[in-house]
Amino acid sequence: MESIISAFKKVKDQTPLVQSITNYVVMNNTANALLSLGASPIMAHARSEMEDMVSIVGALVVNIGTLDEYWVESMLTAAKKAKSLQKPYVLDPVGAGATTYRNQTLTQLINCKPDIIRGNASEIMSLASVNIQTKGVDSTNTSDEALDAGKRLSNETGAVVCISGEVDYVILGEKIGKVKNGNPLMAKVTGMGCTASAIVGAFAAVEKDYFTATLAAMTVMGVAGDIAAEKAEGPGTLQLHFYDALYQLTPEKLEEKAITEIL
């Protein structure tokens, strides 16, 4: 728990710059969540500035939600640049398994060696070559099968793998962290998973132990979600209060509310 609080304080103190190459649907949410948290968002995707931009940021988050051929090339360029500069590269494999094009793109992006991969159970299972039929982008169940897939994916890639759902799992080889915070209503707000990935990026920018960074980020997400859900009457009010909760979150409150454990 101490390392989570410590990582949270670093984010607040250092205002890390996080570059998101993400989908159109969630850009606004993502930027607002980073600002509320105390980080600083940059959204940029032009090939003409990709390497320059990656050079000035603290972390890169790649999210393929509304990918196309132009954007994929920028994602690959940015990922390679981030790795060459030893900056954290976070991958959010939105809709993995839904189309051949997504799968091919994800193979390329995984070949660039992401430090952290965060998705829902069906996405992680699809990445780990588990033969499942994806049901869109909003799956939330995490079975033992998913957990096994996460372990395999972590072993194959060397990345920290995060499976978010009712309970969030953070996996590095045999090491597993669990975050029990969060509320089902969060799944009714678009882009909460994408927001989680962006927040993971903010933590990875300041905390070089990426297992801890990811666990801390998911704890902060979940705690802010819990606080917001107490005040919410539906998805609209939830999203609103989520930003306020992130903004008001203190190390003390985080420690009080966190339900995080390492197995």
Added chain:
Amino acid sequence: MESIISAFKKVKDQTPLVQSITNYVVMNNTANALLSLGASPIMAHARSEMEDMVSIVGALVVNIGTLDEYWVESMLTAAKKAKSLQKPYVLDPVGAGATTYRNQTLTQLINCKPDIIRGNASEIMSLASVNIQTKGVDSTNTSDEALDAGKRLSNETGAVVCISGEVDYVILGEKIGKVKNGNPLMAKVTGMGCTASAIVGAFAAVEKDYFTATLAAMTVMGVAGDIAAEKAEGPGTLQLHFYDALYQLTPEKLEEKAITEIL
């Protein structure tokens, strides 16, 4: 009324996957509205996955708000695929009449035989070749002239035509449905029309009588808008409560509040 309630229950029960190829401005709203309603949103536009994606969804909604050459090609590919699979294809002709390019694109998209066309009065009149000068994208008046245009457009295309405004009209040939729910403040929130089209898509995915599907969708929009407007102090709070209202809407509440008639 019974058929509207029945369609609403089907949406809640079946969680239809709705693919929107829509404009950047409203993607977030649209996705949130679908989630709040109980449907599942997918936003995708890459040529490399268009046919694959259409194959797994329950309905396709095409909205030309921020069209460009790349997106138009994807829209056409997706529309053709949806038709070949007999999946519902909904067209939202944002800004029809504003530029030659929009008009040419709409001719192509209408040639793909949309099942449902939803727009405001000036857009529908423009599509029906009524010689009017469009005043941007936010027109709300529905005159007899617009209604005539809607009938003509429905007859020419075979599509269900919906003209949304203070009163929403749903037209199939000589059959006309009216929805009197909704609040003028909704026109002060960007993308409420686009949201309506997405919700029409969700209903069309589960209700093969597209006249009923469209009438049900517009009733749900209007009722949720009425509930939200009671709590709202302006456009900001309206949008927020709109999602909550959609989320909390029950068949009983819908029946109680609906002011829908078939002429």
Added chain:
Amino acid sequence: MESIISAFKKVKDQTPLVQSITNYVVMNNTANALLSLGASPIMAHARSEMEDMVSIVGALVVNIGTLDEYWVESMLTAAKKAKSLQKPYVLDPVGAGATTYRNQTLTQLINCKPDIIRGNASEIMSLASVNIQTKGVDSTNTSDEALDAGKRLSNETGAVVCISGEVDYVILGEKIGKVKNGNPLMAKVTGMGCTASAIVGAFAAVEKDYFTATLAAMTVMGVAGDIAAEKAEGPGTLQLHFYDALYQLTPEKLEEKAITEIL
């Protein structure tokens, strides 16, 4: 002050059409702010309709936040068309100084002779060739150095230059206006600067004295921000109440709350 109130009334009376070629992150905010203010937003960027679209709007706002090669060409086409039709052209140089590509693009956009340039201190300093290192897109401090840069940029380009921050400065040659309204929490909502530029566009569409238009727009932004901040508990609630405040703003309230002076 009278000229500010008068400009505000013109916006309310004339519902100016404002075309924004802006970044993906803020399109939704920008459109909502314009609607709440009483203006009418159009977002369009396709090369195939750029000249047609500029022909029907009252003002053009170009914001390079998520620029790429396609969009830049559209921006340049639109800017030239606006100038040829003597319509106001507002430039928001997001992230100036961050990459070479941004700087080169801004040189081209400034060569198209913007009537108004609005940015934060680091962006304006970068444009005026002051040798600073940009710290992302959220800088808010305005030093004397920035003010000097603003004067120089105004003299070099002939444009009204607005530096927004804790105090907003509006500069035309030696003439300087100051707006002391606004709240630090506004910097925690993404796109508030971009929203300011869009509102500047709405005022410039109806008020040909662009110094007055810009000063009035920034005053309206600041006053709406003040009203919203009174009710806000964080960035989420601030944004929400900001739209409501804009929507409810009257000339009387604006006059009562404005802290604007011309030096």
